[in-house]
Amino acid sequence: MAQQYIGQSVKRTEDPRLITGLGHYVDDMKLHDMHYVAFVRSIHGHARIRSVDISAALQMPGVVRIFTGEDCRSIGSIPCAGALEGLKVPAHPVLALEKVRYVGEPIVAVVATSLYLARDAAEAVTVDYQSLPAVVDLERAASADSPRIHEEFSDNIAYTWALTGGDLDQAFKEADKVIKQRMVHQRLIPVAMEPRAVIARFLPGEHELTLWSSTQIPHLMRTQVAIMLGLAENHVRVITPEVGGGFGSKLNVYGEEAALGFISMQLHKPVKWAETRRENFAATIHGRGQIGDLEVAIKKDGRVTGIRYKVWADLGAYHQLLTPAIPTLTGLMLTGSYRIPAARMDVTGVFTNKMATDAYRGAGRPEATYVIERVMDLVAQELSMDPVDVRRVNFPAKKDFPFATATGLTYDSGNYDAPLKKALKLAEYKKWRREQQKARKKGRYIGIGLSTYVEICAMGPSPAMPAGGWESATVRIEPTGKVTVLTGASPHGQGQETSFAQIAADMLGVTIEDIRVLHGDTGVVQYGIGTFGSRATAVGGTAVYRAIEKLLQKGTLLAAHLLQAPKKEIQFEGGKFSIKGDASKSISLQEMALASYTAKNLPVNFEPGLSSTYYFEPKNFTFPFGTHICVVELDGDTGEIKILKYVAVDDCGKVINPLLVDGQIHGGIAQGLGQALMEEAVYDESGQLITGTLMDYAIPRANDLPWFELDRTVTPSPVNPLGVKGVGEAGTIGSTPALVNAVVDALQPFGVKHIDMPLRPEKIWKLLQKEAQ
Amino acid sequence: MEISLNINGQPFKEDVEPRTLLVHFIRENAQLTGTHIGCETTICGACTVLLDGRAVKSCTLLAAQARGKRVTTIEGLLEKGELHPIQKAFWEEHGLQCGYCTPGMILAAHQLLQQNPHPSEAEIRHGIEGNLCRCTGYQHIVKAIQSAAAKMSPPRSASAAR
Helix, strand or coil: CCCCCCCCCCCCCCHHHHHCCCCCEHHHCCCCCCEEEEEEECCCCCEEEEEEECHHHHCCCCEEEEEECHHHCCCCCCCCCCCCCCCCCCCCCCCCCCEECCCCCEEEEEEECCHHHHHHHHHCCEEEEEECCCCCCHHHHHCCCCCCCCCCCCCCEEEEEEEEECCHHHHHHCCCEEEEEEEEEEEECCCCCCCCEEEEEEECCCCEEEEEECCCCHHHHHHHHHHHHCCCHHHEEEECCECCCCCCCCCCCCHHHHHHHHHHHHHCCCEEEECCHHHHHHHCCEEEEEEEEEEEEECCCCCEEEEEEEEEEEEECCCCCCHHHHHHHHHHCCCCCCCCCEEEEEEEEEECCCCCECCCCCCCHHHHHHHHHHHHHHHHHHHCCCHHHHHHHHCCCHHHCCEECCCCCEECCCCCHHHHHHHHHHHCHHHHHHHHHHHHHCCCEEEEEEEEEECCECCCCHHHCCCCCCEEEEEEECCCCCEEEEECCCCCCCCHHHHHHHHHHHHHCCCHHHEEEEECECCCCCCCCCCCCCCHHHHHHHHHHHHHHHHHHHHHHHHHHHHCCCHHHEEEECCEEEECCEEEEEEEHHHHHHHHHHCCCCCCCCCCCCEEEEEECCCCCECCEEEEEEEEEECCCCCCEEEEEEEEEEECECCCCHHHHHHHHHHHHHHHHHHHHCCCCCECCCCCECCCCCCCCCCCCHHHCCCEEEEECCCCCCCCCCCECCCCCHHHHHHHHHHHHHHHHHCHHHCCCCCCCCCCHHHHHHHHHHHHC | CEEEEEECCEEEEEECCCCCEHHHHHHHHCCCCCCCCCCCCCCCCCCEEEECCEEEECCCCEHHHHCCCEEECHHHCCECCECCHHHHHHHHCCCCCCCCCHHHHHHHHHHHHHHCCCCCHHHHHHHCCCCCCCCCCCHHHHHHHHHHHHHHCCCHHHHHHC
8 A cells, every 4th residue: 555645744625615614514504494492491400390381482473382391201311321330320301390400401492483583482481490409519419418319319329330450458558658639620611612503304204304413423313312202213314514523522412402303393394403602511511520539559669559549420410421431431541551550449420410521522531640640740749759750660661562451451552651751852851850940949930740641542342332332434436436435433623534535545546536535424324433532543444444455355356357367466556456567457446446337247246336334343442642741830929820831742653644633632732731720610509500601611712822842652553454543632631630740840849749620820829828928 | 674784795785683693694694604603702703704804703793783894704705716825824734623613713813914914923822812712722723824924924024125
């Protein structure tokens, strides 16, 4: 295979439509005679619904119909795929019935002829609430005397789960020291720039429901919505046009999707709902939300020999698709990039009167990385060692891969010292350590933070994935020789139309202009899983690769027939089949395609047409890794954190498109730094979301962020033939502890050991004031 | 009420509710959907358009406030069917991922370069702080604006030499 495209920074083929405003997101589409839906949502964190009065709203202009929870009783419960032993799964209706359990929970759906009129009428609906004590604090929610959120259960504990490996008792018995620390992973709000949006159109004649939805998982949504609405799955079609970002928040099946489908089925009209930003904050999944108590057994030389981590996970009021499963990923990755022989994590998943938490970029792994990378710095502080040396003492060596962890995983490939070495050089680590000493003498606070992360990606082997972990591809050579690739990995900004075309173009010896990558339409594309968990290229890209291999095998049979040579003498190169050693006799892919469709001269028993489909099932996850180094200076007067330098050396295996990989790293770092510096979803004691708009919930702006200096090492993954590992979440996972470690490092002269995120200026300022006294 | 305004050189005369937001006028009446709605509160900047050449957030302006004015949306930035240098630079430098903030971001960059043809990195970051992007971490956007600036007007030293 000639590599003309793979490894090159090819400009994205999806961009021309996006930079000219000609792409189509769901809200950009308008169907004939379309009606608009507005939801009336709970203004209480926890309340009984005494009554709902829609009479005034029904009189409002343009109102077509109003649906209450009672009207929607026939719709199935919003699905949860996290199957943990003993999991309590409460009923989760698309419109609330007797009670509301979080601010933003939908109660009534108003349908009107225009968006404005639908919102007007929604204002006229009166809900009579009897307010109940809200359950907000995580530990209090878990206690036996807490008010219950779901009366059908004896308490608010949805599940307990433990993962254990190695001999912990021995580790702690033989430890030279034990470090204890509590760490908080605050709730975050994903804030994809495009809020969710759904259009539903039911055609009674065909008995077909089409949903246009801004989702990461069109096929899984089709299955689930069909079940919820009692429709045959092959009478439901989900179309996912442009998706304006997801970050896990659109890896879900929400009540609104089924509700819109139901409404369209009742009215025989197309209906649209586009989420407002306020709805997006209150009623699209949140991320993180863990409090954990940590105990670490260490030896004098810096080795970590055991970890115990006891976690309360803030699940919110109901389970969304993967809610209970997310904290389990923290457990799997608890030992990070280190040889730690014993580990145990205990999770208590707790219902609270808040929006559900679920997969937000990193999904459980940022929590693990944060913990273990903070641990490395705590060890360094405890033993007065350099944090670099602590990490090196604990790294497995290159020869130890595949590396088995105490948590039961096998890391595919790794060479953890390589990116560390490169990053130290790029960041001028030693120079900054000297600067730090000099600055301290002058009363300035410079800090240097490292994170030598590893993450679990390319999700994943099907036994570990609720809906299966494979991905599909169809590659079709059309009669004119043009190539159509159908991928089940429906993207939402990652650029798979380009990167998958790069793979296909090199394998088929055509230009990427000859290729069209189609995705996100269950009526066009074979069943697929979707884009999340840094899986699209490693699993979906590999499916494309395998489908083309299969296609070329078929092509070879036809070429042998047409060129009248034995199969083993046929080679495929530069888009042509030819006879080895005889360049004069060849047949191009295009000629071959035409021959296969016109089918006048085919080998015996040869199936006409030239296409193939492959479902790739990975045998393992992949484990990308790297080193991030952050240098900060704290402003003693304002508590502001200035990032002086940010270096990221990542190893995501082989790289298909360096430009796109850099983009993923940049964006990932920005989100990780957002968590470290400013982001926090806050509910008050009555369950009000007080960070319910972009005014109150800060996400990084351009001038909040530094220039990121990137480099790479390349350790191919043996899990797939492309050698790729995945990169969508690396930046988010690696960056958060690097920043926090830097700030804690800056505060070392004051004996500060740990600060909980977000590190807002007032927190730093207060600390500096206290220490100065 | 009747509202006349000009969008991308095209006159529009429409009878709309007085409360119609400019962004809805653009998207619904003019059927130009490149202007996106991200927050409806003037914060995210996805709905940025040029009003008589000035970048404004069309989600919190009434269409009535744009009466008789010239609106330029992302669709109007093409020059004789050719991509504007800022659009081209966003493509070349991978200044977008999901593309949702992109039209607003490009128009904010347009205003920035009109006012300051040779912005420093800090000036660019400051100039686009009213436009949120959740995908790119802004670095490739900054690079795109730097690259567009270099192409749109010769560097200061060169013009001084002339």
